[in-house]
Every structure is written in structure tokens, then in C-alpha cells.
Amino acid sequence: MTKSTRLKRAYVETYGCQMNISDGELMEGILANDGFEIVEAPEDADVVLVNTCAIREHAENRVLGRVAQLNGLKRERPDLVIGVTGCMAQRMGETLFERAPYVDLVMGPDGYRGLPDALENLEGYRSDRGSNSRIRGPQLAILDLSLGENYQGLEQRRTEGPTAWIPIQRGCNHRCTFCIVPYVRGPEKNRNPLEILNEVRDLTSRGVTEVTLLGQTVNSYTSMDLSFPNLLSEVARVEGIRRVRFTSPHPNDVTPELVEVMATEPAVCEHLHLPAQSGNNRTLKRMLRRYSVEVLLEKVELVRAEIPEIALSTDIIVAFPGETDEEFRDTLELMRTVRFDEAFTYKYSAREGTPATRLPADEFIPMPEAQVRLEELIEVSRGIQAEINAREIGRIDEVLIERVGRYPGQILGRTRRNKVVAFDGDSERIGCYTHVGLERTTGATFAGKETSQPELVGQS
Numbered sequence: 085m086t087k088s089t090r091l092k093r094a095y096v097e098t099y100g101c102q103m104n105i106s107d108g109e110l111m112e113g114i115l116a117n118d119g120f121e122i123v124e125a126p127e128d129a130d131v132v133l134v135n136t137c138a139i140r141e142h143a144e145n146r147v148l149g150r151v152a153q154l155n156g157l158k159r160e161r162p163d164l165v166i167g168v169t170g171c172m173a174q175r176m177g178e179t180l181f182e183r184a185p186y187v188d189l190v191m192g193p194d195g196y197r198g199l200p201d202a203l204e205n206l207e208g209y210r211s212d213r214g215s216n217s218r219i220r221g222p223q224l225a226i227l228d229l230s231l232g233e234n235y236q237g238l239e240q241r242r243t244e245g246p247t248a249w250i251p252i253q254r255g256c257n258h259r260c261t262f263c264i265v266p267y268v269r270g271p272e273k274n275r276n277p278l279e280i281l282n283e284v285r286d287l288t289s290r291g292v293t294e295v296t297l298l299g300q301t302v303n304s305y306t307s308m309d310l311s312f313p314n315l316l317s318e319v320a321r322v323e324g325i326r327r328v329r330f331t332s333p334h335p336n337d338v339t340p341e342l343v344e345v346m347a348t349e350p351a352v353c354e355h356l357h358l359p360a361q362s363g364n365n366r367t368l369k370r371m372l373r374r375y376s377v378e379v380l381l382e383k384v385e386l387v388r389a390e391i392p393e394i395a396l397s398t399d400i401i402v403a404f405p406g407e408t409d410e411e412f413r414d415t416l417e418l419m420r421t422v423r424f425d426e427a428f429t430y431k432y433s434a435r436e437g438t439p440a441t442r443l444p445a446d447e448f449i450p451m452p453e454a455q456v457r458l459e460e461l462i463e464v465s466r467g468i469q470a471e472i473n474a475r476e477i478g479r480i481d482e483v484l485i486e487r488v489g490r491y492p493g494q495i496l497g498r499t500r501r502n503k504v505v506a507f508d509g510d511s512e513r514i515g516c517y518t519h520v521g522l523e524r525t526t527g528a529t530f531a532g533k534e535t536s537q538p539e540l541v542g543q544s
């Protein structure tokens with residue numbers, strides 16, 4: 085039922101990680117269910133929600149710039165409601181109104197269930213004051229973190245396509261000293277497995293064949309006596325599911341049970357994201373990552389022993405406060421030892437309120453030095469990636485066609501090992517599986533040619 089009287093069309097713009105993309109779909113679902121039309125451009129909307137990330141300062145600055153830009157629309161249409169949601173909204177709270185006075189609504193990641201009510205309240209207040217909503221306000225901040233909010237019973241609005249994100253866990257029980265997530269998303273909350281499985285079944289009936297299970301430490305999931313490996317194998321066995329991925333795991337919960345499920349369930353893809361953060365034990369300890377380099381290497385060995393085909397990716401932070409040049413070299417060493425297929429690399433960014441910000445001021449590494457380390461790390465990791473990928477030329481891999489490519493007549497697909505391949509083909513075939521021979525690599529991605537399925541040894 086439509087509650088709001090004038091606010092009818094909503095636009096959600098999302099920044100940040102997969103969990104945020106998934107939250108954007110959740111907000112759209114909640115609003116659509118309340119009678120809103122979801123539109124594709126802010127110009128067409130009565131309500132614009134900017135769904136934000138707080139992980140690094142850079143991400144927040146981008147959003148502040150974008151919100152200022154959206155204020156241009158508000159000058160033309162003073163009735164436009166601008167909301168800032170997500171992690172940055174939670175982190176900055178009402179101070180966001182000072183930085184960006186044209187923002188009407190600030191809502192943290194646990195508030196989305198109340199989105200229609202909040203918009204109705206804003207609307208009601210405005211109509212009480214007559215249609216001259218040039219009078220600022222009210223401004224509404226919904227910032228409560230809840231121990232129980234896992235959005236049970238609410239449906240996401242998903243765009244059509246062969247792949248879907250499935251949040252199975254919200255929040256995080258760790259306290260990595262650099263990380264803002266536990267403060268803006270609260271403690272770990274796991275979703276009911278029956279609801280997750282129903283959702284997966286429902287998605288298959290709508291043509292989805294690949295799902296990615298999402299959580300901050302997704303493999304620490306546990307609910308109703310079901311562990312993450314249990315849930316993973318249940319999801320992998322849902323009829324119609326051909327590929328399952330999950331992100332982001334915590335290395336400590338990469339257990340033999342999990343690896344066994346990955347190795348034995350045919351639908352679970354041969355790709356693991358293993359966020360290392362650093363290759364130095366003193367730094368890992370000061371990051372409170374709760375594992376050592378040795379443990380990390382054991383995990384890598386375990387996974388590679390059971391799944392020789394596995395592709396590994398990682399996250400690395402350089403210039404954590406107090407990291408010496410020697411310690412940074414340990415990270416380079418880790419990269420050369422493990423040889424990750426892909427590395428997401430970051431300069432440490434101080435996040436107010438996180439424990440690392442309380443380290444002695446003289447330990448903070450000046451930006452130019454951090455930049456030098458980052459560039460060196462990128463050079464090493466890209467070099468390794470290019471070597472690995474060059475050796476893949478000649479392989480024929482199964483590819484799920486996901487989207488159109490950069491050139492007319494080109495389509496893009498992903499292999500089970502998470503490698504992106506461009507090849508000539510008809511965009512009507514998005515959602516189909518095919519086989520592609522890998523012919524060239526740019527280092528990070530591939531170009532190839534569609535081919536018939538390779539003969540499988542032993543198959544009649």
C-alpha cells in the first residue's frame with residue numbers, strides 16, 4: 085500500500101562493497117514494497133538515497149562531493165529529499181547535516197526497515213508547514229544499531245540477471261584495529277538458514293544460476309546448529325544452482341570442513357578470497373588480525389592441497405602505523421610466496437574511533453612514503469598476476485556470460501576461477517554458459533574465443 089502522498093519515485097545510488105550493493109537492493113525492495121517506483125536517475129526521483137561506504141577517507145570524500153552535486157537538483161526542485169544511508173551515514177551521524185546542510189535524512193545500516201516511515205515523517209512535517217519546503221528541515225537521523233536486525237522477511241529488489249548477491253550475515257565480531265566496520269555495522273548477526281535457502285530456490289525459479297553469499301566474515305556464519313560449511317553445501321545442492329561463491333572469509337575460519345565442502349560440492353567455484361592484510365607478524369598482531377603469517381600459509385597449503393585449481397585473491401594494507409620498511413618487505417615476500425591471482429591493495433587510512441588511530445602520532449607514515457610502498461606492492465602483485473595469467477593461455481574454461489563488453493559485438497563472462505574473459509558473441513546470450521578458449525591476456529583480464537566444450541576424459 086502506498087503510504088506517502090507525494091514522494092513516489094526513489095533513486096538509490098550505491099558506493100562501496102558487495103554488501104553495500106546488496107543493501108542498495110534491499111532499500112529498493114523495501115521502498116518498492118511501500119509503493120515507490122524505483123527510477124534509474126536522480127533527475128527522475130522525489131527521493132534520492134546515497135548509500136555510502138566509510139572504509140577509507142577517500143570513499144567518504146567522494147560521497148560528500150556527490151551529495152553537493154545532488155544539491156544542484158534540489159535547488160531546482162526544493163521538494164527533493166536527499167538521504168545519506170549506510171556506513172558513512174552511521175559514522176558521521178548528525179555531523180553530516182553540518183557538512184552537508186541540504187541532506188534531509190541520515191540513516192545507518194540497521195535502519196532500512198524504517199525507511200518508508202522516515203520518509204513519511206519528513207513528508208508529513210513538510211506538508212504541515214505548507215508546500216513551501218524551502219524552509220529547511222526537518223532533518224532526520226536514524227542511527228540505532230540493533231543486535232537483532234538481519235532484515236528477516238524483507239525482499240531485495242534485484243535486477244534481472246544470472247547472478248545474485250545473498251547477504252547471510254551482517255556486522256562483524258572482530259576488531260581489526262584499522263577497521264570501521266564493527267562500529268558502523270555492529271556485531272555479527274546471522275540470517276535464518278531456511279530463509280536463505282528459500283531465497284536461493286526462489287532465485288533459481290527466476291533464472292539465477294550463480295549466487296554469492298555475503299558477510300563481513302562470511303565463513304564464521306552459524307545459525308540453528310548450521311555452520312558455514314553446512315550452509316554452503318546446502319546452497320550448492322539447490323536444484324538449478326550451478327555456481328556458488330562467497331565473500332569475504334576470515335582466514336581463521338578457513339577450516340578443513342570448509343575446504344572439504346569447497347572441494348567436493350561441484351557448484352562451489354574454485355576461487356577463494358583470503359584477505360591477508362600484511363605479511364609481517366608484528367603488524368598482523370598490531371592489526372589484531374588474530375593469525376600469523378605461518379597460519380595463513382598453512383591455510384593456503386590446505387586449500388591448494390584439496391583444490392589444486394583454486395584461484396586465490398587477497399586484500400593488503402600498506403603503511404599501517406608503525407610498519408617499518410622491513411616489515412613492508414615481508415608483505416612483498418608473502419606475495420611472492422603465495423602468488424595470489426589478484427590483490428586488492430590499499431594505503432592505510434585512519435578512521436576516527438578505530439583503535440589504530442590511538443597509536444603514537446610519530447608512527448603514522450607520511451603519505452608520500454605510503455604511496456611509494458603501495459606502488460611497489462602493486463608492481464609486484466601485478467607482475468605475479470600477469471605471469472599466472474600468461475600461463476593460462478590455451479586453457480578452455482567454462483564461462484558464464486554476464487554482460488556486454490566494451491565494443492559492439494563483444495560480451496564478457498567469468499570463469500569459475502573468477503577470471504574475466506571478453507569474446508565475440510551475442511548479448512542475447514547473457515545468462516548462458518559456454519566454453520571459451522583463453523587466447524590473450526592484458527595481465528588482469530583475458531580475450532578469447534568461444535569453442536565447443538572440451539572432451540571430458542572418461543565420459544562417454
Ligand code: SAH
Pocket residue numbers: 101139140262263264265299300301331332359361399400401430431432433434435
Ligand atoms: N571483512 C570485510 C572487510 C571489509 S573492508 C570484507 O571484506 O567484507 C575491505 C578491505 O578494505 C579490508 O580487507 C582491508 O584490506 C581494507 N581496509 C579496511 N579498513 C581500512 C583502512 N582503514 N585503511 C585502508 N584499508 C582498509
Ligand code: F3S
Pocket residue numbers: 256257258259260263264265266300301334
Ligand atoms: Fe573489518 Fe576485520 Fe571485521 S577487517 S569487517 S573488523 S574482520
